[in-house]
Amino acid sequence: MAKKVVATLKTGAGKSFTKVIKMVKSPKTGAYAFKEEVVHNDHIKDFLKG
Numbered sequence: 001m002a003k004k005v006v007a008t009l010k011t012g013a014g015k016s017f018t019k020v021i022k023m024v025k026s027p028k029t030g031a032y033a034f035k036e037e038v039v040h041n042d043h044i045k046d047f048l049k050g
Helices: 002-009 012-016 041-049
Strands: 017-025 032-040
Touching: 017 041, 032 041
Parallel strands: none
Antiparallel strands: 017 032
């Protein structure tokens, strides 16, 4: 799936988007999970804060 995302982001307006990976700790178990999302470059800091 990653290849598909990268291939579509290289064309045209796709350069204004970035794939962001955030590590999130579960409040119940204390285990860490990774949250991946394709975000517009202007909203990267908002994604990492919230």
